[in-house]
Amino acid sequence: ADLRDELLAGPQSRPPEEVLTLATRLADHGDLLRAMLNCTVSPAGPAAADRRRTLFASKTAVQLLPKRSFSGRVVLARTADEICAALEPLKGVSVVGFDTETRPEFRAGKGQNPTCLIQLANEEYACLLQIRAEGQWTCREGWRRERWLPEPLIELLQDESIVKAGIGVKEDLNGLNKQHRGLRAKGACDLEVLAGRCTQSPATTNLQAMVAIYLHFQQEKTKRIQCSNWEAASLTDRQIEYAATDAWVGFM
Numbered sequence: 001a002d003l004r005d006e007l008l009a010g011p012q013s014r015p016p017e018e019v020l021t022l023a024t025r026l027a028d029h030g031d032l033l034r035a036m037l038n039c040t041v042s043p044a045g046p047a048a049a050d051r052r053r054t055l056f057a058s059k060t061a062v063q064l065l066p067k068r069s070f071s072g073r074v075v076l077a078r079t080a081d082e083i084c085a086a087l088e089p090l091k092g093v094s095v096v097g098f099d100t101e102t103r104p105e106f107r108a109g110k111g112q113n114p115t116c117l118i119q120l121a122n123e124e125y126a127c128l129l130q131i132r133a134e135g136q137w138t139c140r141e142g143w144r145r146e147r148w149l150p151e152p153l154i155e156l157l158q159d160e161s162i163v164k165a166g167i168g169v170k171e172d173l174n175g176l177n178k179q180h181r182g183l184r185a186k187g188a189c190d191l192e193v194l195a196g197r198c199t200q201s202p203a204t205t206n207l208q209a210m211v212a213i214y215l216h217f218q219q220e221k222t223k224r225i226q227c228s229n230w231e232a233a234s235l236t237d238r239q240i241e242y243a244a245t246d247a248w249v250g251f252m
Helices: 002-009 016-023 029-037 048-063 080-090 151-158 169-179 191-196 207-215 237-251
Strands: 073-077 095-102 115-121 125-130 163-166 188-190
Touching: 048 207, 073 080, 073 237, 080 125, 080 151, 095 169, 095 237, 115 169, 115 237, 125 237, 163 169, 163 237, 169 188, 188 191, 191 207, 207 237
Parallel strands: 073 125, 095 163, 163 188
Antiparallel strands: 095 115, 115 125
């Protein structure tokens, strides 16, 4: 308890090597992470060495945790009929974990590509809705943009009583609204905003840090998968696991 209190009092003041040594002696990972990841920066700003120390401590804390990914049922849907069927298990839910993916654009001067994957999940089920593949809308009904999404998906997105929880959800929904004329997606619950309102809010509110702080496990995220082709005709197992986990942790 004394060691825990000492770390809570100011882990950023310790050399990285000492933080790692002390951390391995703590059995309660939850207290450890709150000590190391909830470091706040004073208005005046710490010295550069202290900033590096805090960053190191945060990464160290995360690396001590077990890795986890979504292990429930995953359904990948592309056509309108497949998407409608994939949404059936989510009927009647009040909260879903939510995320989207976009094919990265590496050409200078080009704008962001449209959302191509919508991920929805609860504790045991995740559906990955690939609404765009190889430059084409996969479930377009007619030529009006508002019909480029199946009706059950439109209803879910526009139902404000269904909370869509995750990181940057409001921005994701706004993007969908701009891309699909007539869509009025609502119900965003941005977890980074909620975390910022906590009495002891974390200094870092990216998804990996928040998973470590509040769920006490390590979520593996790599740029190689994050920046992969989400409009591919066939998504890889790693892409599917990554996408399902992102939505799942939003629900958790």
